[in-house]
Amino acid sequence: MKDINDYSLLPHNTFGMDVRAKRYVEYESEAELQQVLPSIDADRCLHIGGGSNLLFTADYDGVVLHSAIKGIEVVDETDDSLLVRVGAGVVWDEFVAYAVAKGWGGVENLSLIPGEVGASAVQNIGAYGVEAKDVIVVVEAISLASGEKRVFGNLECAYAYRQSIFKRELKGAYAITYVTYRLSRKPVLNLSYGGLQRIQPQPSNIQEVRQAIIDTRNAKLPDPKQQGNAGSFFMNPVVTRDKFLSIQSQYPDMPYYDVEDGVKIPAGWMIEQCGWKGRSMGRAAVHDKQALVLVNLGGATSAEIVALSDAVCRSVMEQFGIDIHPEVNFI
Ligand code: EPU
Secondary structure, three states, rough: OOOEEEEEEEOOOOOOOOOOEEEEEEEHHHHHHHHHHHHOHHHHEEEOOOOOOEOOOOOEEEEEEEEEEEEEEEEEEEOOOOEEEEEOEHHHHHHHHHHHHEEEEOOOHOOOOEHHHHHHHHHEEEEEEEHHHEEEEEEEEEOOOOOEEEEEEEEEHEOOOOOOOOHHHHHOOOOOOOOOEEEEOOOOOOOOOOHHHHHOOOOOOOOHHHHHHHHHHHHHOOOOOEEEEEEEOOOOOOOOHHHHHHHHHOOOOOOOOOEEOOOEHHHHHHHHHHHHOEEEOOEEEEOOHHHHHHHEEEOOOOHHHHHHHHHHHHHHHHHHHOOOEOOEEOO
């Protein structure tokens, strides 16, 4: 276990904010977490994963918790599928690489998403037509207030687009310790997402899907080691059909996705239409290859990132009458 006072969070946030935590605790097992919890005020505690979806706006005056629970274990299997239980501290893409190398299908479309396994279950990470909720069976978690263990079935997690019970009703209440995924021994490739349909030749197995997705992501998304960022900064808004039709009459080429409760419009496309792609304000910029991503050009303060985010939201509101919201968590 690591238990350190006055600790720099620079290595723990991909935006590259040089902020400090009053105390940092990294545990390697459920028992270690339960042992340390009595010394932690659950109300002044922040649980982080890989720090790839956070924007720290100030030092954290409390305890930052991080899981270093590792391990990938097959806990059940049939001829068709397997249940794989993974420690919350496993790096997400290491799990994906492992599954793909074994020939287990289900997570290959989620290749190269930054972050850790615990966060995959909080954030319901998604890309290229697949979301974590499609493969999550069970989430094991420990209450930060009582230390008690609770097991959540997929439905109890109340998953929706980039949403879960762990971001809403139970925000900050539980530390996820293990996630169990259902993977397939007879993978069915999911190449339905727009960008993937255009790849030639089409991938014919999950190894090729993973490679195609790695190539696509590398071409569009900035590497946090070179330019601080937290992936998509905004969520894609869902609007009513009427609103969609009225915008579409002005912008017939607008990309869109029909979803259950309306029509999803890519915020990146709207931000580009507003002329923000590649523009900077101070040391914060809108990425030049994917306008949904804000980047730290080097030494940007969180205030500069927030100012840019606000300016982008205002433009989208003025031009499209749509409120877009950050996906990144401001701390
Ligand atoms: N588009 C533009 N200009 C841009 C960006 C996008 O015109 O600057 C257009 C694209 O041409 C395309 C559409 O918008 O027609 C969608 O773009 P893209 O496929 O790049 O996906 P996205 O909706 O911008 C979402 C996820 C990404 C994920 C991709 C691929 C969210 C918030 N983001 O982005 O997730 O990788 O789909 O599935 O849903 C993340 O969450 O950090 C993330 C990177």
